[in-house]
Amino acid sequence: MKRAFPIFAILTAGLLSYGLYGALIQAPTEQTMGDVQRIFYYHVPSAWTAFCLFFVNLVASIVYLVRRSPKVDALALASAEVGVVFCTVVLVTGPIWARPVWGIWWTWDLRLTLTLVLWLIYVSYLMLRRFSSSGQTPVMAAVLAALGALDVPLVYFSIWFFRTQHPQPVIGGGGSIDPRMLHVLLMNWLAFMCFAALVCWSRYRLEILRRQVEETQALESLLAGGSSR
Amino acid sequence: MTYLFAAYVATWVIHIAYLGHLARGYARLNREIEELNRKR
Numbered sequence: 001m002k003r004a005f006p007i008f009a010i011l012t013a014g015l016l017s018y019g020l021y022g023a024l025i026q027a028p029t030e031q032t033m034g035d036v037q038r039i040f041y042y043h044v045p046s047a048w049t050a051f052c053l054f055f056v057n058l059v060a061s062i063v064y065l066v067r068r069s070p071k072v073d074a075l076a077l078a079s080a081e082v083g084v085v086f087c088t089v090v091l092v093t094g095p096i097w098a099r100p101v102w103g104i105w106w107t108w109d110l111r112l113t114l115t116l117v118l119w120l121i122y123v124s125y126l127m128l129r130r131f132s133s134s135g136q137t138p139v140m141a142a143v144l145a146a147l148g149a150l151d152v153p154l155v156y157f158s159i160w161f162f163r164t165q166h167p168q169p170v171i172g173g174g175g176s177i178d179p180r181m182l183h184v185l186l187m188n189w190l191a192f193m194c195f196a197a198l199v200c201w202s203r204y205r206l207e208i209l210r211r212q213v214e215e216t217q218a219l220e221s222l223l224a225g226g227s228s229r
Numbered sequence: 230m231t232y233l234f235a236a237y238v239a240t241w242v243i244h245i246a247y248l249g250h251l252a253r254g255y256a257r258l259n260r261e262i263e264e265l266n267r268k269r
Contacts, residue, residue: 024237035230035233036230036233039232039236042236082247085247088243089240089243089244092236092239092240092243093239096235096239097236099232100232199244199247199251202251203251206251206255206258209258210254210258213262213265216265217261220265220268
């Protein structure tokens, strides 16, 4: 992976640039909303990427509960942290899009509220991991992640089963989308997924390295204590 | 157009801020590794 990392990073940078070009220039202008609709090409792929990362976190948490592997635990932490970053992007770009279209920054609509709850659940997960000093922290975090992940399908399907102010899904929701818009949307999703994989890998490596350093430091202090007696 | 650019800029500010946080984490860890090596 170390050798492939720079190549993958260059490829991702190319995809992100192409995605940006597609979103700002290539995609046709939407008739009713105008240019502000182009926020869609960042808002929706960010949400899908966050959902994928929370799914990785769920799988890693379940595997950790079964096998107690520290590497899987590090992956769960990395995916949750990067997922929160993408979810933050969704919660920031959403209101910026809502203001010119709905006339308000925020409304306590079901989809919006559930997304905020999702963000709060994973921020709580990260807080637990950051500030709890208990040896059982990874187990508690894995249980919280398994329960918190239940909110992901609620967020996704809230606009299918309830009447909300949020627009209906563009894919599989009975609506139609211009093929050029769909192409740009999927390109941006691919670019964001590659970017998320890169960042997640970097965070995973950092976590593994941090644990190794902490173990070495603990061992060194034990040895120092033993030799002074 | 202001809202569109605000959304795109906000997205990259969030991502770059997180990348900066990661870079600081790596730098701190490298300092700790160097310190451990010096002690040996």
